[in-house]
Every structure is written in structure tokens, then in C-alpha cells.
Amino acid sequence: MTTDTGPTPTPGGTPLRGVLLGVDVGQARVGLAASDPDGLLATPVETLARDDEHGSDLDRVAAEARERRAVGVVVGLPRSLSGEEGLAAQRARDYARSLQRRLEVPVRLWDERLTTVDAHRALHSSGVPGRRQRSVVDQAAAVLILQAALDARRAGRPPGVPLKQRKPRGPRPATT
Incomplete structure (x- = not known):
């Protein structure tokens, strides 16, 4: 008889199975994507308006x-x-920290160089007109971010780097 102790984590501590969310943080909007329960495929969820004053976008995520x-x-x-x-x-780091305070699951950071450019390209080649792209490009970028993290997780690598807490700034120790 075997006992199931739950999902096996990657080296970064995130389970190899289970839903992950992907977030693309922009100045005006936040793109949100989610994976399937097996963690194979990222799909768009929605685009949220940034709400720096009340944090309703963070609450929604x-x-x-x-x-x-x-x-x-x-x-x-x-x-x-x-x-x-x-x-x-x-x-993006500040947003991730604020999100982490609202959640009990890990929030990780993923290098997203050029994902918005790639998302615009993909939408353009799919025939999505320029005006319509604005409302979905953040979701498309979130899908690209999440899919890359899912692929890394399936390969046994951590899906991004852990969120580091900000170190208090103070005087640097004197060197001798």
C-alpha cells in the first residue's frame, strides 16, 4: 500500500501538477492567464484595469x-x-509583492523579455485588428509568460524565480 503525499514539487518548490496563473503587469492594464489542472496549456482569462489606489486588480487576481x-x-x-x-x-516586483500578501501560494517572477512584442505579432498574424489588440494583448502576453513557465516546470526546472522580500535599506557596513 502506498500513501499519496501530494504533488511532487520542482526544485523551486512549486508542485509539478496543478493550476498556475500567469500575470502580465502593464502601466494601465494587467493580463491574466491560467493553466489547465495538469499544467500543460495556458489560456487567457481576462484583462484588468490597473487600480493603484484601491488594489481591485490585485484582489481580482x-x-x-x-x-x-x-x-x-x-x-x-x-x-x-x-x-x-x-x-x-x-x-512588476512591487505588484508581485502586493499579490503575495494576498495569497498563501507562492508568487514567482518570470523573465518576460519581448513577450508583449511577441503577443502583438501573434495577434496581428491571427488577423486581430490593431484597435482590438489593445484589449487582449495583455492577456496574450500573460499566456506567453505562463506557457514558458509551464514548459520549464514540466522539464523539472522551477517556473520562475522566487519573489525576494525587499531588504531594508540602511547604511552599508564599513569595509576594513
Whole structure:
């Protein structure tokens, strides 16, 4: 007789099976995607308006994670081609931290270089007109972010990097 102790985690601690959510954080909108329960395929869920004042977008993502019984959330981290992090990356990190405070499942960051460009390209080649693209491009980018994380998870790699808590800033120790 064997005892099932639950899903086997990847090296990063996220179970190999179970729903993951993908989040593409923009200045005005947030794209949301979800995987199937087996973690094979990412599909678009919705586009949310950013709400920096009340956090209703964060509340909606957290509610979606609970409704789907997600085992984790992957937030896209926009980096430059050289790997540098700018203001958009800092906003994504801040968003991920705020989301983590609302959830009991891990929130991880995924390098999302060029996903919005790729999403625009895919929508254009699918015949989606430019005006319509604006309302769905964030969802399409979230799908690309999530699918890459799912593929990594299936290959036994962690689906992104763990969210690090901000270290308090203070004076640096003197070097001798």
C-alpha cells in the first residue's frame, strides 16, 4: 500500500501538477492567464484595469487564484535585452509583492523579455485588428509568460524565480 503525499514539487518548490496563473503587469492594464489542472496549456482569462489606489486588480487576481485552487502565480518581469531592470521591472516586483500578501501560494517572477512584442505579432498574424489588440494583448502576453513557465516546470526546472522580500535599506557596513 502506498500513501499519496501530494504533488511532487520542482526544485523551486512549486508542485509539478496543478493550476498556475500567469500575470502580465502593464502601466494601465494587467493580463491574466491560467493553466489547465495538469499544467500543460495556458489560456487567457481576462484583462484588468490597473487600480493603484484601491488594489481591485490585485484582489481580482487573488480571487481567481483561490477560485481555481492555483498552486502558484507567475508574474512577468520585464527586463531589457541586456538583462537590466528598469522602472517597469520594479513595478512588476512591487505588484508581485502586493499579490503575495494576498495569497498563501507562492508568487514567482518570470523573465518576460519581448513577450508583449511577441503577443502583438501573434495577434496581428491571427488577423486581430490593431484597435482590438489593445484589449487582449495583455492577456496574450500573460499566456506567453505562463506557457514558458509551464514548459520549464514540466522539464523539472522551477517556473520562475522566487519573489525576494525587499531588504531594508540602511547604511552599508564599513569595509576594513
